[in-house]
Amino acid sequence: MTSKPAKCPVCGKPAQAEFRPFCSKRCADVDLGRWFSGDYRIPGAPAPIENDEKAERNDER
Incomplete structure (x- = not known):
């Protein structure tokens, strides 16, 4: 069995x-x-914004 050459996506x-x-x-x-x-x-539910804001505030300390 021969495989076809890969094509550029x-x-x-x-x-x-x-x-x-x-x-x-x-x-x-x-x-x-x-x-x-x-x-x-990748489809999915959006991440909650409030978690992102809390993480950013913790990084600033």
């Missing part, structure tokens, strides 16, 4: 070993930018 071109699973540094950077901008999210 951003553009669909064949993945390159140096940038795996991407085809280039550009596609790797595009993917990273999507993570930073919040395009990729």
